[in-house]
Amino acid sequence: MQKRIEEELASIEHTHQVKVIYACEAGSRASGLASNASDYDVRFLYLHPSDWYLSIQERRDVIEVPVSSTLDISGWDLRKALALLRKSNPGILEWLQSTVIYLDKPIITGQIKALAQETFSKKACMHHYFSMAKRNFNDFLKGDEVQIKRYFYVLRPILSCIWMEKKHTFPPLDFHVLLKELPLSPSLKSEMAKLAAKKAISAAKEREPKNAVVFSFLEEQLFRLKDALLTVTATKKDYAEELDGLFRMALTEAWKK
CATH class of the missing domain: 1.20.120 (Four Helix Bundle (Hemerythrin (Met), subunit A))
Incomplete structure (x- = not known):
C-alpha cells in the first residue's frame, strides 16, 4: 500500500501541477486503533507555483481523490493549512502528529512542526x-x-x-x-x-x-x-508574521530547481 500511495501522490502532483511536501495517515491506522478492515485515510499538504497565489480570483485550496473504497486521499494547500495553524486547528495539528508518514520534505515540515508548538492553544x-x-x-x-x-x-x-x-x-x-x-x-x-x-x-x-x-x-x-x-485561558500572541515567513520559505524551497 505504501507504494500505491506514493504513486497516487505523484499522480496528484502531475495532474494538479503542485508539489506535495507532506503526506501522512490520519485515520484509525494513525491512532493505533486499526482493524484488518480499516481504510487508509491519507492526508497531505501541497504548494502551487508562486504565480498561482498572485491572483484576485478565489481558487480551490483543497484536493480530494477518493481512490477506492479502502483508500481515501485528500490534501490542503499549505497557505490554507498555515491559516488554520494560526487558529490552532486540531485537524492540521493531528496531521503533523501522525507517526505514519508516506512523504515528507523535512526542511519545510520541520519548521512547520516547530511553529505548531508555539501556535498551540x-x-x-x-x-x-x-x-x-x-x-x-x-x-x-x-x-x-x-x-x-x-x-x-x-x-x-x-x-x-x-x-x-x-x-x-x-x-x-x-x-x-x-x-x-x-x-x-x-x-x-x-x-x-x-x-x-x-x-x-x-x-x-x-x-x-x-x-x-x-x-x-x-x-x-x-x-x-x-x-x-x-x-483555561486563551493564547494571546498572533503568529501571522512568522507564518507568512514560513509560507514564503516553503514556496521557495518546494519549487527550487
Missing part, C-alpha cells in the same frame, strides 16, 4: 475535543448495547482533553500512547485496553453490552471538564 483545542466527546457520547453511547468502535469516538477526545489539562501540550494521536502516559487507574486502563483489543479483531458494526466502567468514567469526565474549561 490549549483553550481552542480542549473546547474542540470536549465538544466532539460530548456530541459522540450523546449520539452513540446511550443505548444498552454499543458498537465497539464508537467507544473511541468519545474516549480519544476525552483522553486528549486530560492530556492537555495535565501536560499543556497537544496530545499524541496514538490512543495507546495516551493510555500509557496518562495518570489513570490500572483497572480503568485495563478496561480500555480490552476494548481496543476487541476493536482490532471485531467487525465494523459489532455491538456488545455497555461497559459500565468505561461509561461511568466518560460520564464523570464530561461533567468535570465542562467546569474545568471555564478556567
